[in-house]
Amino acid sequence: MNVDVAIIGGGLVGGSLAVALADAGVSVALVDASSAAEPAQTIVSGFDQRVFALRPASRQFLHACGIWRHVDEARVAPVYRMLVTGDDGTSRLTFDAYRSGIAELAVIAENSVLHSAVRSALGERDLVTCLPGRRCEGVRWEGEAVTVSLDNGAEIQAQLIVAADGANSRVRELAGIEVRQSVYGHSAVVANFRASISHDGTAWQWFRPDGVLALLPLPGQHVSMVWSTQQDHADELMCLDAGQLAARVTDVSNGVAGVLSSDGAAAMFPLRLMRAASVVGPRLALVGDAAHNVHPLAGQGLNLGLGDAQSLALAVARRGPDEAGSSAVLARYRRSRAEETMAMAFATDGLHRLFQSSAPGVAWLRNTGLRLTERFAPLKSILVKHAAG
Structure with a gap:
């Protein structure tokens, strides 16, 4: 098979990139290790354990390439306000979309809903050949082209290969690109709850001695919890039954969403900071988690990946399919991509270390910083608009 671009990895970032490239007249082979060939059906009850906070710029990109029109808006929740509390329990920082002159800070969308939308959009693009259930076994760089060998013996020849195959990227490994990473010894525990009080589009985040707790709004009176914490504490939380976990989160969140009750099982994901030494190589580009993995406290992982997809699609479109690689x-x-990805990696890693430090004076510094930022409205507006993209 001969195409302009071969994308290895059919997740949200790889799939969105394929759609954007096809809209620019670029032929694409999308190699997806999962076996789902048809558009996924949106779940009809309950909510995914994994949800994403999409900033306005990410949503605009998905709108522009025709993906967002396939999103079930009834399963999307806008975030109008965010309330951040320091680990002293009194330092607070409030972000408000209306006061910052934007419609919303973000929208919360489920993993399955976004995947369904991407797959539906892919099905409408004749220039995209989806290869579900296939894995990349090898890559040969041959001057003016690159050849990808699949696990079924088939080969794809392309001008450019894109590694969108996640943090443990096989393509990145084959290309010999090293990674720099920090293992935090932390995990994120996620779970969904029904709330007895309406969240009114508010997201909450608490910096605590045991980690960072966030409650994100879901449609109706539901919230999604992300508790990023030390591994032993994460293990303890996972040992609680559903009712005990709901009671624990109700207590530590000071009942901001009322009494919480379980709306599904909890799950746990390990946390780390990872950056590839380079996001490009000969006829190769890395996107999404294959290029960078950041701490979830800023909720920017998928946003960075979609920014990668948009930037790469624009770069290819400007030169044309024949010069894709x-x-x-x-x-x-x-x-x-250099400035944003590096800044986000340093910011999230720095915040993590700042709020985990027990060094003398650091607690005063971090909580004073929150209070001073809260009092300076112009700075808050700048931060909000920068985060919006």
């Missing part, structure tokens, strides 16, 4: 395209992509 050219050094000019790859250099433009690398430059366009």
Whole structure:
């Protein structure tokens, strides 16, 4: 098979990139290790354990490439306000969309809902050949092209190969690109709850001695919890039954959403900071978690990946399909993503270390910082608009 671009990894970032490239007249082979060939059916009850906070810029990108129109809006919750509390329990920082002059800070959407929308959009693009249930076994770089070998013996020849195959990227490994990573010894425990009080589009985040707790709004009177905490504490939380966990979260959140009751099982994900030494190589680009993995306290992982997809699609579109893997395209992509990805990695890692430190004076510094930022409205507006993209 001969195409302009071969994308390895059919998740949200790889799938969105395939759609955007096809809309620019670029032929794409999308190699997806999962076996789902048809659009996923949106679940009809309950909510996914994994949800994403999409910033306005990410939503606009999904709108522009025709993915968002397939999203079931009834399963999306806007975030109008965010209330952040320091670990002294009194330092607070409030972000408000209306006061910052934007419609919303973010929207919360489920993993399955977004996947369904991406797959539906892929099905409408004749320039995309989806190869479900297939894995990349090898890559050969051959001057003006790159050849991908699949696990069924088939081969794909392309101008550009894109690694969208996650944090443990096989393509990145084959290309010999090293990674720099920090293992935090923390995990994120996630669960959904029914709330007895309406959240009114509010997200809450608490910096605590045992980690960072967040409650995110879901449609109706439901909230999604993300508790990023030390591994032993995460293990303890996972040992609680559903009622005990709901009671624990109700207590530590000071009942901001009223009494919580379980709306599904909890799950746990390990946390780490990871950055590839380079996001490009000869006729190769890394996107999403294959390029970078950040702490979830800023909720920016998927947003960074969608930013990668948008930037790479624009770089390829400007030069045309015949130059998809050219050094000019790859250099433009690398430059366009360097500042945001590095800044986000340093910011999230720095905040994590700042709020985990027990060094003398650090607690005063971090909580004073929250209070001072809260009092300076222009700075808050700048932060909100920057986060919106």
